[in-house]
Amino acid sequence: MSTVAPGGGALAAPETLLNEDRDDGRNRLQVLRRLASNPLSLAGMVVLALFVIMAVAAPLIAPDDPTAFNGAAKFTAPGASHLLGTDDAGRDILSRIIYGSRYSLTAAVGILAFAATAGTAVGLVAGYVGGWVDEVLMRVTDMFLAFPALVLAMAAAAALGPSLFNAVVATAIVWWPWYARLVRGQVLQLKNEPFVAAARVAGARPGRIILRHVLRNCTTPIIVQMSLDVGYAILTMASLSFVGLGAQPPTPEWGSMISVGRDFYLNQWWYATFPGLAIFLVVMAANLVGDGLQEALAPRRAL
Amino acid sequence: MLRLLKRRLIAFPIVLFGMSLMTFALTHLVPGDPARLLAGPHASAAQVAELRHQYGFDQSLPAQYATYMGDLAHGDLGMSITTRRPVTEDIAQFFPATIELTVAALLLVALIGLPLGLAAGLLKGRMPDHLIRLLSISAVSMPVFWLGIVLQIIFYEKLAILPASGRIGELSIPPAHVTGFYVLDSLFAGDFAAFGSALAHLVLPAFTLAAGSLAVITRMTRASVVETSEADHLRAARAKGLSNGLVIRRHVVRNALLPVTTVFGLQVGTLLAGSILTEVVFSWPGIGLYAVNAISNLDYTAIMGVTLLISAIYLAVNLVTDLLYLLLDPRIADAQEAMA
Amino acid sequence: MTPEPVLRDDANRGQLIDELLRTPMSRRDALRRGGMAGLALTGMSTLLAACGGGSTASGSGAQQLVMSSGATPVTLDPMTSLDGQSPLLWRCVYETLLEFKGSSTDLEPHLAKAYEYDTKANRLVFHLRDGITFTDGAALDAAAVKLNVERQMAVNQGIAYALAPIKKIETPDASTVVLHTSGYSDGLLDGFASLYGLYLISPKAIQDHKGKDWAQSWLRSNMVGTGPYQLENYALNQQAAFTKHDKYWGGFSGPHFERVVVQYVNDASSERLQLERGTSSVAFFLPDDDVYAMRDEQGVDVLNRPAFTTYYIGLPCHTGPTADKRVRQAISYGFDYDTANKHILNGTATQPHGPLPHTFPGYDASLPRYEYDPDRARKMLADAGHEGGGFELKYIYESGYYWKRPFGELFQANMKDLGITVSTQELSPSTWAAKLQDKSSANEAYGVAWWPSLATPFDFLWTLFATSAQGSSGYNFTYYSNKTFDGLLDQATSEVDKAKRMALYQRCQQIVVDDAPYLYISDVNYLLPMASSLKGAVFNPMYLNVLDPYELHT
Secondary structure, eight states: OTTSOGGGHHHHOGGGGTTSOOOGGGGHHHHHHHHHHSHHHHHHHHHHHHHHHHHHTHHHHOSSOSSOOOGGGTTOOSSSSSTTOBOTTOOBHHHHHHHHHHHHHHHHHHHHHHHHHHHHHHHHHHHHHOHHHHHHHHHHHHHHHHSOHHHHHHHHHHHHOSSHHHHHHHHHHHHHHHHHHHHHHHHHHHHTSHHHHHHHHTTOOHHHHIIIIIIHHHHHHHHHHHHHHHHHHHHHHHHHHHTTSSSOTTSOOHHHHHHHHGGGTTTOHHHHHHHHHHHHHHHHHHHHHHHHHHHHHOTTTOO | OHHHHHHHHHHHHHHHHHHHHHHHHHHHHSOOOHHHHHHOTTOOHHHHHHHHHHTTTTSOHHHHHHHHHHHHHTTOOOBOTTTOSBHHHHHHHHHHHHHHHHHHHHHHIIIIIHHHHHHHHHTTTSHHHHHHHHHHHHHHHSOHHHHHHHHIIIIIIISOOSOOSSSSOTTSOOOOOSSSOHHHHHHHTTOHHHHHHHHHHHHHHHHHHHHHHHHHHHHHHHHHHHHHHTSHHHHHHHHTTOOHHHHIIIIIHHHHHHHHHHHHHHHHHHHHHHHHHHHHHHTOOSHHHHHHHHHHTTOHHHHHHHHHHHHHHHHHHHHHHHHHHHHHOHHHHHHHHHHO | OOOHHHHHHHHHHHHHHHHHHHSHHHHHHHIIIIIIIIHHTTTHHHHHHHHHHTTOSSSSGGGEEEEEESSOOSOSOTTSOOOSSTHHHHHHHOOBSEEEOTTSSOEEESSEEEEEEETTTTEEEEEEOSSOBOTTSOBOOHHHHHHHHHHHHHHTOGGGGGGTTEEEEEEEETTEEEEEESSOOTTTGGGGTBTTBOBOOOHHHHHHTOTTTTTHHHHTTOOOOSSSEEEEEEETTTEEEEEEOTTOTTOSOSSOOSEEEEEEOSOHHHHHHHHHTTSOSEEESOOHHHHHHGGGSTTEEEEEEEEEEEEEEEOOSSSSGGGSHHHHHHHHHTSOHHIIIIIITTTOEEOOSSSSOTTSTTOOTTSOOOOOOHHHHHHHHHHTTOTTOOOEEEEEEETTOTTHHHHHHHHHHHHHHHTOEEEEEEEOHHHHHHHHHOTTTOOEEEEEEEOOSSSSHHHHHHHHHOGGGBGGGSSBTTOOOOHHHHHHHHHHHTOOSHHHHHHHHHHHHHHHHHHOSEEEEEEEEEEEEEETTOBOOOOOTTSTTOOOGGGOBO
C-alpha cells in the first residue's frame, strides 16, 4: 500500500535481482517479448497505455470542462447526462477523472526522475569514493530511511506548504535514499570488476569511469526499481492530496477528489468511489508491468 | 557479525538525534502562527503576544531547539498547542488505540497471509496461485483511504452491519483503563456488550490497515515456499521416497516460514505508519489521527513528539529485525559486512 | 437520487434491534447466544446485536441525552478561548450573571437576581441570588464574582477584551458586587451574558489550583460550576459525560435529563447516521449538505432559524489592483450571489444589505446591495483601467470550514469571466492566519465567517473593518482603512444614547458598503438537526452551536 516503503522495499529486494545480464544489448527485445507473453503484464501495459492516451488527449476525450462551476447540476447521480455523476459544484466527474490522469502521471514521473537522479548521484559518489565521504553520505541516507516514508513525506509537504509541486518534492525527498542505497551497492560490486579495474589501470579519469563504465551498468536495476515504484509514487501523491497536503481543489487530482468526496459518501457514493477506482486501476496496471518486468529480468526471484 | 551489531547500536542514537534535528527544522520552517490559533479568532493582539511569550514562540530557533532537547531528556515533549496538554499525556491517551489497531491488523496478516502464501507456493502455477497473486497485487494497488471508504459504504451505509468510526458504540462506556485496549479491557471489566461493540468497531479499520501488509506477507511466504521446496535437500528428501505431504510438513513449512517471520518485524513499522490514513478514514482516536490534526494545525510540539515516537519505534523494530535476521541467516550477515 | 429506502430500512432494523435489546432479559439472552458462541460463527450480525445494545447507563433513553459534535473542543476552561466548539461543554456546567432572554438580544438576570448600570456614574452593580453553591460546596458570593473577574482579566484571554473598561471591583456585602468602569463602552453588559462568559468558576477550585497560571492547567481538564450538570468524565476528543448537579438552584423537579453525553465524531457521515439511527439526539458541526439532506429523514427535525452568522469574501485593500475601490466594486458586481446561497448553501442563506445579518440590531435594509451583473462588472473594470481583467488574485481558506472551498471555487469561476485569474489554496488554520496577519506580505482574498460575541454592531464593524483591528489586533485582514469610518465608529461606541448610537452605526455601514472591502455574500440560517423526540430546545442566535441541556427533555 501507499505506506509500504518505496518500491515495496520489502517486496522487491532489489539487490538480489540486479544485473544478471550486464550485457544490455543482448536481450532488451527478449525481455519485452517475455513481458508481453505474460497475460497479466500485457493487460497492465494496455491499461497503462490507455491512461497515457487519456492524459495526452484529455481535451479531446473529456465530455465537459473539469473545473466549470455549475450550481444547478450539483450532485447529479450517474446516468445519461453525466456518466459518472457530478460533484458538489456540478462538475462532471468523468471529465475530472480524465483530466486527473495528467496530474497523477506527471507527478509520478516527476517524483521518480527527481528521486532517481538525486539518489544515483549520491550513490555513485558514496560507492566510488568510499571512505569518510561514503560514511557521511550513508549515515544521512540512514537518517532519511529511518522515518516511515509517509510520515516524513507528510511532514515535508506540510513544511513546504500544500501544493501539487511541493508534494512531488516532498515525496522525492523521501525516496532518493532508496536509489542512493541501490546504486551504491551496485557500484561496490562493479568497482572490483575486471573491466573497471582495467579502465583504471589504463589511466581513465574517475569521472569518466563512473559515467562510462559504472553508471551504464547500473541502469537496468534503476529502471527496474523505477518501474516498480511508479504505482507507489501515484499512491503516495494521492495519499498526500487526501490529507490536504497535495493538489488543491478544484484541481481534478484524484486524491484530492476523494478527500472532498469522502464527506458525501452517504448520499453521493459516486463522488469518492470513481476517482479511487481510477487510482486503483492505474496503480494495479503499473504494478503488473513492474512485476512482470522483474520476473522477465530475474525469473528466479520473482514473487 | 559482531562488528555489524556494534555499528548498528552506535548508529542508533546518532540517527535518532539527526531525526530530531530534521523534524524540528521541518516543523519550524513552516510559516505559521500557533499563538494566534491558540488564542482564537476573537482574541486581541495583546492576548496573542501573551501566549506567544508563554509558549516560548518568541525565542530564537536554536534556543527553542535547545529547550526542547533539554525537556526531552526529562521525558517532557512539551505542550500541545491544540489540546493544550503535555504531548506525553496525549500520547499516553491515544497510543493504546493505535497499538490495538496495529496488533489486530498484524493478527489478520498472520492468520490470512501465511495460509494464503503457503497455498499459493505449494500450488505454484495453478489456478489458486494466479488468483492469490492477482488478489495481492490488487491489495497493494489500492489506496488505503479509498479501501476504507468503500468498506464503509458497503458494510456501514448499505448493509448496516458494522460501525464505521470510533472505537466503541456511543452508548457504551469506555472500559476502565487496564491495558488501553478496549477489546481486552472490556473483557476484564466483564462488560460483554462493550466487548462486542469494541470488537465490531475494530473489524473494518483493522482489515483496511492489514490489506497492504497482507499482500506483502502472502507474496513473501509464497516466494519462500517456492524457494524452499526447490532447494536441493528437499529434492533429495523426495528422491529418498518421503511422501510429499511429509516433506511439506517437515521441511517446507518450517524452513519457509523462518525468513517470513522476520518480514513481520518490518511490517510492524509499516502498519504503524499506515495507521495514519486508516485512522483518518475511520476516525479512530489513535496517534495517527492525532498526528494529522497536529499537522493541519501546525502543532509543532505534537508533530515533533509523534514523529519522534513513530520513527523511534520504527527504527528499533528494524534494528531488532535486522539482528534477528542476522541470527537466523548468518550468510546475509557476511554479505552485509562485506558491503559495509 | 438518494438511496432513501435503504436508509429507512436500516434505521428500522436498528430500531428493532434496539427495542429487542432494551429489556434486560433479552439483552442478556442475546449476549449468551451471540456474544460468546455466535462471535465465531455468524460474526457480524451478532456483533451488531451486542453493539446495538450497548452498555447504556440507563435502561431507558429518556434519562440520558447524547449529543454528537463534529468539531472537538479547545479547552474546558471557559475563560481562555473564543473558539466555536468549547462553549457546548462550558454551558453544561458554568453559568453567567446575565443571559440573553429567550431568542432575543435583550438581557435578563440569571445568577444575578438584579443589576443596575449607571452610565453617568460609570458604575455597574450586580445583586446576586442567595443560596447558590458550586458543586464543590463553595458559595456563590460577591467575593467569588470578584475573584472570577480578576481571573478573567489576569489570564487576559476569552471575553476579557469586553471587560477592559472595568477599573475597580467592590464587594460592599456578600451578595452585592460593584464594578467601576472608566467610561461608557457599548457591549460591556453583554460581556456578562455572552457565549464566552463571563462564566463563574468555583473560587475554591481557583484558589486550590491557582499556582502561577491562575489554575489554567487544572481547569483545562476539570470543571466546577454552579450549573445543572457536573463533569463526570472527559476523554479528550472522544467524549465528555456529565451527571446532574443534585443541589442545582433551579431544581430537578421538571422533565430533565439526568446525564448528558457529548460524543465527538470526526467523520460527518457517521455523525449523521448516529442521529438517523437514534443513538444520538443532536448533531453539531455537520457539513451544510448533510444537514440539508437530513431534512426529509424520519425521526429527525432540522432546526432552521435566522442567525447572526455571515459569510464574506475579503479582498486585499492595501495592495494590488484591489487597492482601488472601483476594482473591488466591480468584483462585487461580478460574483454570483444566488448560486452561492441557493446552490452551495442549499437556499439556507440570503444576500444581506450590508455587513450585518438581517435580524441583528442595527441592520439597515435600505442599504444598496451589489447584484450579480457580469457585464457591468467588466465595464467597471475597464473604467478602472483593467480592460479584460488581466491580473491574478489568490484565494486562501483554512481547513475545517465546509463552505469556504466551494465559495472559493465559485469565486474562481466568476472571476475567470471577468478575465481575473484566481488560484485557490487550502491552508491549516494557523498558516492561514499567519499569512493574512502579516500586512507586508498579505495579498490574498479569503473567506471569512463572523458571528458576534456581543450583541452590538460594534462587534462586526470594529473587528472586521476598523484600522485598529488590522492584522492580529482584530480580524481585519483586508487591511481596509478609512479614517472617516474609524472616527464615526469611535463616536458610536461611547455614545450613551441608543438612538444616536444606532444612527452612527448606520453611517458606518453605508461607508463600508460603498468601499466594498468584502463581498457581503451570505446571511446564513443556523441549521441544527435534532431527534424529533427531543423537546424544549430554545435557540438564541447569540448562543451559537450550543443547546442548554437543562431545558431539553423527551
